[in-house]
Structures are given as structure tokens and as C-alpha cells.
Amino acid sequence: MFKKRTPLKRAKDFALYVTMKRALKGNAKFALGGAGHILLLAPEGTMPGEYSTAAFHALHPDEDILNADYGYMLLDDTMREGKILTEFESECGNKDRSIIVAAVNAVIPGGIRLAVDSILDIEPIGPRALRIAARVVLKMRVTETEAAQLLTYPKEHMWIALRSGRKLDDILRRMAALQREESRADHPKASQATPSLSEMHGYGKAKDWGLQLARDLYDWSVGTIPWDDVDKGLILSGPPGVGKTVFAKALAAECGVELVAGSLGQWQATGHLGDTLKAMRATFAKAKKAAPAILFIDEIDSFGDRSKFAPDNKDYSTQVVNAFLEQIDGVEGREGVVMVGATNNLENIDPAILRSGRLDQIIEVEMPNxxxxxxxxxxxxxxxxxxxxxxxxxxxxxxxxxxxxxxxxxxxxxxxxxxxxxxxxxxxxxxxPTMVKIEGEMRRYIALHESGHTLVGNRLRHGIYIGTQIIDAISAQNTSARGGAAYFDMPLIARRDRQYYCDQIAVMLAGIAAEEIAYGAFADGGASDLAAATRVATLMEARYGMGATLTYSAAAEDAELERLRQFDRNLAERVHHTLQGEFERAKAILMEQRWLLDEVAAELVTVGSLTPTRLQELRSKEATLPVRSSVRGKRASAKAG
CATH class of the missing domain: 1.10.8 (Helicase, Ruva Protein; domain 3)
Known part of the structure; x- marks a missing residue:
């Protein structure tokens, strides 16, 4: 990786080199030039790449680098486990000596922990390292007090200001003046308090839960209710960007309590397994000490599901999950601490974390309306x-x-x-984003598609019809967004047999069925409908026992269901047969109502929406035109044939 030795010409590089050499003393053999692989954990606030020059000089203490058998790699929080292991094998695995520098929040795979001889912490640059760097590189004498003062300023400012030939007094004076100026500019921002949950929008049921929690915490604090009557845990699930972290801050503000935050990534960055568990316990202890408090655990799915752990790191990961469960149980019995976990992947969370008595409240935060x-x-x-x-x-x-x-x-x-x-x-x-208007033939196409869903859903009485809507414009950055939808309210509790699911598939495919009737073929806009219908048809066959066999499969995720269809041709054929049959049924229903299909589509094109009342009015209008309706139906039948 290194081609030529780069001299330490910058004070920053020399200071980092001093801290790295000090860390390497934790492995005496390696520090004296012996063979080995060392993982160094960069301190918080630094990036692994900053240590490249320092690592080069630590590995190459002399000028003889052509025959050196040394390796070096960086490990940041964006790298996946497979890439980390592959890069280690190519850059360090076959070398006598190597250094890996990891970011503070990087997840270190079990394979790397096994491969290295030592995991050592690099200390932040302190007064001693700064004084040495200033003396050697800048030929500048800095006292202990002056070095400590320099380190109170932003590091990027300090390294820019420190230059050979400058007077230290002048550097300190200018840095102090800049800090005062920026402090005045930032003061309005610092004074802005975090808004409370009652002032926030877009959180739906999560907001209702949080407001109730605030009332319960108050009642508990004044002795009106016991701690057992207060909800002690919540999982917030939702896509990135919906504001799960902001919710935790607003919840703490609403409740008037302290927010304590942590994550597995932060805890793992502290070192080996023992350090990780120690950091985890410290976060929980901090929340207990601050009680009443909100303890926020970000990316709680990163703990994983113990039943899905790979063999190479199963023991390590299992111990982490077990320790986390112990801490949750501890918080459960500790008054004043409410846990909130956030996740983008609810299915990846170990079921034990979600069981009753732990984080058993699950609320999905959807994109705002x-x-x-x-x-x-x-x-x-x-x-x-x-x-x-x-x-x-x-x-x-x-x-x-x-x-x-x-x-x-x-x-x-x-x-x-x-x-x-x-x-x-x-x-x-x-x-x-720039908006693109939906008009002309494109607007009619969307209206016809949604009319198909509307009429088949009503004919099959698949839920309670609420209404249909198409939009007037769509974002140029999100041209795959839905141009409209037909809305049905489905009962939470119902008897769902094979006919129920077949009706559901027919409604899903009714949009492309309407397109085929009107245009002779359907377009790619119905791909999401096809995906949903294929999923339901596969579940009927493989999971619900409603097909050719009673065999049960645990597959539930789309990728798992896809593999089932790929490796079982009979299953794939049965799924296709179901989809084809329901597609034809949807077409037949729409052909019977061909005149009404055109009327509903025209209504959507003109008005942009349809209500149940207006749909009934259009039906009544059709009933008053029996001859015209019959002629239209015959023409449509002839065309389809």
C-alpha cells in the first residue's frame, strides 16, 4: 500500500505519530519491531484516515521500505463485514506486521477480533504530544499550560494557526478572538430549546403515546399512580428520515426529563467485548442516576436475532444480546427510566427484546401526510x-x-x-423538487387504473370503500411515486379463508385488468400491484396451507418467498395459475361494468377524486340508460375478443 516514505512535515502528523507510538507500547513485541497485527481504535472526534502518515512511520522506522513486509488498512463505520474481511486478507493477512486503524463508531467483525494480536486505544492528542510535535516540526517551544490552552480550541483551527515563525502569544490571542466572535454568532442557536412533543407534527400514534406518557410520569412523580402503571418501553419503527431521534428529544422535552442516548455501535467502539459490555452498563447506569429519564437506544436492530447469527461471531453476538436483555430487565424494575428504541428493520430484532415486560410497545412512524x-x-x-x-x-x-x-x-x-x-x-x-403535472393521456391512464381497483373492490365487497383519488402533479425526483389510489377500510379481525385472499388478489390486479380492457395491454405502472399479488398468492400456497398441500413454510420475507418459487417449479406454477385466474376474474367484472368504468375514469380525470356517494350516483345514472349501457357492453366484449 505504501510506495515511498513521506516525511513528517506537519505538526499534526507528528503529534498523531506520538499518540500512536504510545498506544503501540501496549504490545511490547510489536513496539520493538516484532511481527503481529494490531487494531488501533481512533479517539472520538477523529477519522481513521488522519493516522495514515503516522501509521506509515510507525511501521517503517527506517528508510529500508522496499523489502518491508508491512500492511495497513482503515476501518470506518460505512464498511460492511464482507468488505472488511476481504480487505484485511489482501492488505494485511499475508504480511508480517500490520496496523488497522478503526473509527470510534465502526463495528468490528468477529473475524478481525480473532485475527489481530491486540486491540489498543489511541489516546487523544494531549499537551505532551503537542509540545513534542511543536518542538520537533515547528522548532517552537510550548509550555504545558500553553499546550493545554491550545487544545481547548477547535483542532482544525489550532493546526492551521500553528506555523513555524509565528509567535505563540499572537496565535493564542487570535484564536481567542475568533472563538468569541463565533460564540456571539452561535448564541441565538444555542438558546433555542428543543420543541416539546405537543408542538411536533407527523407522529400519529407515537405522539399520542408520548403525550400519555408525559401525563403518567407527572402523576407518578406526585404519587397519584404507582410506577407499575407507567409504560416503560417503546419501539419506534419507520423508514430513515421520519424523525425517530427527534421524537426521543421532543418526548424528553414534553416529559421534562433528561434524555440519555446510546447505541451498540457506540458501545462497541470502546474496544473488545468486555469494554463493550462495560460501556453498555455505564449508559444504563447513567439513565438510572438521572431518573426520571428517557433512555434512547438508536438502531436497536443492530443487536440482531440470535437465531440468525453466523457461526463465526455467534458467541460474541449472543453475549452482547444477553447482556442487553439483562439491562432491559434491570430498567424494568428501576423506577423513573423509560426506554425508547428506534429501528428501520423491525424484523431483525431478537424476539426476546420485544416480549411482554420488555419493549413490548411497537409503533410504526409512517411518512407524514x-x-x-x-x-x-x-x-x-x-x-x-x-x-x-x-x-x-x-x-x-x-x-x-x-x-x-x-x-x-x-x-x-x-x-x-x-x-x-x-x-x-x-x-x-x-x-x-420540480413538479411535473399529470395531464392528458397520462392522467386518463392513471384514472382508468384506479377505477379498476375501485369497481372490483366494490363488487367483491373487499372492505369498506372510502374513496379514490388521483394527484395533479408528481415530483420530478420521485417519478415512481403512486399517481393515485383507491382506499378501502379493512376490518382488523376477520375470517380470512382462500376466497378472502383470492378476492384480495383480484382487487390488486384490477388496475392492470382495466388497462388491458381499454388499451389492449397494461403498462409497467402496475408492477407494485403484481408484486403484492404474487406475495399473497405465494403465502396462500406455502404458508397458509390453502393450495395443493398442507405443508407449512416459515418463509415470510419477499426474498425468502422468491427463493421458494425459484427452487419449486410446481409452487411457481400454482402461483401463476392463481394470479392468472384472478386477473381474468377482475377483467370479467370490469367488462360487465364497461360503461361505469369509463364514467368513473372520466370523473377522476375531471374532479381528481371519487366518494362512495358519487359512485352510487354514477351507478344510478347507468341504470337509467339500459339501451346505451347494453350497446357499450357489446362493443367492449367484441373488442376484447
Whole structure:
């Protein structure tokens, strides 16, 4: 990896070299030039790449580098386990001596922990290392007090300011002045308190849960209710960007308690297994000491499911999960600590974490709806606009998360700031994705597709029909978003037999069935409907025992179901037969209502929405035109044939 030796010309590199050499003393054999592989954990606030030059000099103490058999690699928090192991094998595995520098929040695979001889911590640059670097590289004498003072300033400022030939007094004076100036500029930001949950938008049931928790914590604090009556744990599930971390902060603000945060990645960054468990216990102990408090565990799915652990790191990972469960049980019996876990992948969480008495409350945070989106945007724009002022931006913000809306608000303020004026609606529009209008033949195509879902769903009485809607425009950055939908309210408790699922598949395929009737073929916009219908048909055969056999399969994820179809041709054929049959059934239902299909589509094109009442009015209109309806039906039948 190294081709030529680079001299330590920068004070920063020399200071990092000093801290690295000090860390390597933890393995005396390696420090004296012996063979071995060493994993060094970079201190918080530094990146592994900063240590490249230092590692080079630590591995090459002399100029004879052509025949050296040394290796070096970086390990950051973005690397996957497979890539880490492959890179280690190519860069370090066959070398006599190697150094791996890992980021503070990097997850270190079990294979790497087994391969290295020592895992050592690099200490942050302290006064001693800074004084040595200043003396050797800059020929500058720095006292212990001066070095400590320099280290109180941002490191990037310190290294830029420290230059050979400059007077140290002048450097310290200028850095102090810059800090005072930036402190004054940042003061308004620092004074802004975290909004409480009652002021937030877009959290639905999670917000209701949090507001109830705030009331319960107050009642508990004044002795009105016992601690056993307070919910002690919640899992927030949802896609990235919906604001799970923001929710935890707002919840703590609403409850008026301290927020203590942790994650497996942070705990693992402290070192080997013993260090990880020690850091975990310290976080829980901190929450207990701060009680009443909210203990927030981010990316709780990273603990994994013990039943799915790979053999090479099963023992390590199992011990971590077991220790986490012990801590949860401890919090369960400790008054004043409420746990909130966040995840993007609920299915990856060990079931024991979710069992009753632990984190048994699970609430999914969905992407915000139109009303919530404009309210969130208004909140980020602060006092510039009320939510009612932004009603026209619902379509432009479609599919945007809370994080996306916060970014748009920042961009709008930046536009106004550059123009040296208050934020305008035009600035907000300019910060949002360009909108493409849905009109002409494309609008009719979407309307016809949704009309198919509407009519088949109503004919089969598959749920209670709520309404149908198509949108007027779509974001240019999200052209795959749905252009419309037919909405049915499904009962939470129902007898779901084979006919129930067949009806569900027919409704799912009714959109492309309507397209084929009208256009002679369907387009690719129905791919998501096909995927959903294929999933249901496969579950009927392989999991629910509603097909050719009573054999049960535990497969539930789409990838698992796909593999079942790939390796079982009979299953794939039965799934195809079910889909084809329900597709034809949906077409037949629509052919019987060909005139009504056109009327509903025309209504959606013109109005953009359809209510149950309006659908009934259109049905009544058809009933008054028996001759015309019959003629239309015959023509449609002839065309389809």
C-alpha cells in the first residue's frame, strides 16, 4: 500500500505519530519491531484516515521500505463485514506486521477480533504530544499550560494557526478572538430549546403515546399512580428520515426529563467485548442516576436475532444480546427510566427484546401526510409562515420525510439570506423538487387504473370503500411515486379463508385488468400491484396451507418467498395459475361494468377524486340508460375478443 516514505512535515502528523507510538507500547513485541497485527481504535472526534502518515512511520522506522513486509488498512463505520474481511486478507493477512486503524463508531467483525494480536486505544492528542510535535516540526517551544490552552480550541483551527515563525502569544490571542466572535454568532442557536412533543407534527400514534406518557410520569412523580402503571418501553419503527431521534428529544422535552442516548455501535467502539459490555452498563447506569429519564437506544436492530447469527461471531453476538436483555430487565424494575428504541428493520430484532415486560410497545412512524408535511415545513420556517399559507405545497412535498422538509426550509432561508430579504413562498417553492403535472393521456391512464381497483373492490365487497383519488402533479425526483389510489377500510379481525385472499388478489390486479380492457395491454405502472399479488398468492400456497398441500413454510420475507418459487417449479406454477385466474376474474367484472368504468375514469380525470356517494350516483345514472349501457357492453366484449 505504501510506495515511498513521506516525511513528517506537519505538526499534526507528528503529534498523531506520538499518540500512536504510545498506544503501540501496549504490545511490547510489536513496539520493538516484532511481527503481529494490531487494531488501533481512533479517539472520538477523529477519522481513521488522519493516522495514515503516522501509521506509515510507525511501521517503517527506517528508510529500508522496499523489502518491508508491512500492511495497513482503515476501518470506518460505512464498511460492511464482507468488505472488511476481504480487505484485511489482501492488505494485511499475508504480511508480517500490520496496523488497522478503526473509527470510534465502526463495528468490528468477529473475524478481525480473532485475527489481530491486540486491540489498543489511541489516546487523544494531549499537551505532551503537542509540545513534542511543536518542538520537533515547528522548532517552537510550548509550555504545558500553553499546550493545554491550545487544545481547548477547535483542532482544525489550532493546526492551521500553528506555523513555524509565528509567535505563540499572537496565535493564542487570535484564536481567542475568533472563538468569541463565533460564540456571539452561535448564541441565538444555542438558546433555542428543543420543541416539546405537543408542538411536533407527523407522529400519529407515537405522539399520542408520548403525550400519555408525559401525563403518567407527572402523576407518578406526585404519587397519584404507582410506577407499575407507567409504560416503560417503546419501539419506534419507520423508514430513515421520519424523525425517530427527534421524537426521543421532543418526548424528553414534553416529559421534562433528561434524555440519555446510546447505541451498540457506540458501545462497541470502546474496544473488545468486555469494554463493550462495560460501556453498555455505564449508559444504563447513567439513565438510572438521572431518573426520571428517557433512555434512547438508536438502531436497536443492530443487536440482531440470535437465531440468525453466523457461526463465526455467534458467541460474541449472543453475549452482547444477553447482556442487553439483562439491562432491559434491570430498567424494568428501576423506577423513573423509560426506554425508547428506534429501528428501520423491525424484523431483525431478537424476539426476546420485544416480549411482554420488555419493549413490548411497537409503533410504526409512517411518512407524514399532506397536512403534517406543511405543518412540519412551517415549523422549520419558524415564524415566517403558518401551515395554512403552505397548503398549496402538499403535492410538491409528496413522499418527503421530516428530514427532507427541514433541508428544504434551510435552503429557502439560504435563498432569502443571499437576497437579503425575508423568506417568500417563491423561496420555499424553489427549495422543493420540480413538479411535473399529470395531464392528458397520462392522467386518463392513471384514472382508468384506479377505477379498476375501485369497481372490483366494490363488487367483491373487499372492505369498506372510502374513496379514490388521483394527484395533479408528481415530483420530478420521485417519478415512481403512486399517481393515485383507491382506499378501502379493512376490518382488523376477520375470517380470512382462500376466497378472502383470492378476492384480495383480484382487487390488486384490477388496475392492470382495466388497462388491458381499454388499451389492449397494461403498462409497467402496475408492477407494485403484481408484486403484492404474487406475495399473497405465494403465502396462500406455502404458508397458509390453502393450495395443493398442507405443508407449512416459515418463509415470510419477499426474498425468502422468491427463493421458494425459484427452487419449486410446481409452487411457481400454482402461483401463476392463481394470479392468472384472478386477473381474468377482475377483467370479467370490469367488462360487465364497461360503461361505469369509463364514467368513473372520466370523473377522476375531471374532479381528481371519487366518494362512495358519487359512485352510487354514477351507478344510478347507468341504470337509467339500459339501451346505451347494453350497446357499450357489446362493443367492449367484441373488442376484447
Amino acid at each position: 399532506g397536512a403534517d408535511r406543511v405543518a412540519i415545513l412551517a415549523a422549520h420556517l419558524k415564524s415566517e409562515f403558518a401551515a395554512s399559507d403552505l397548503e398549496g405545497l402538499k403535492a410538491a412535498t409528496q413522499e418527503m420525510s421530516g428530514a427532507d422538509l427541514a433541508k428544504a426550509a434551510r435552503e429557502a432561508r439560504r435563498i432569502a439570506r443571499l437576497a437579503k430579504r425575508p423568506v417568500t413562498i417563491e423561496d420555499v417553492n424553489a427549495s422543493l
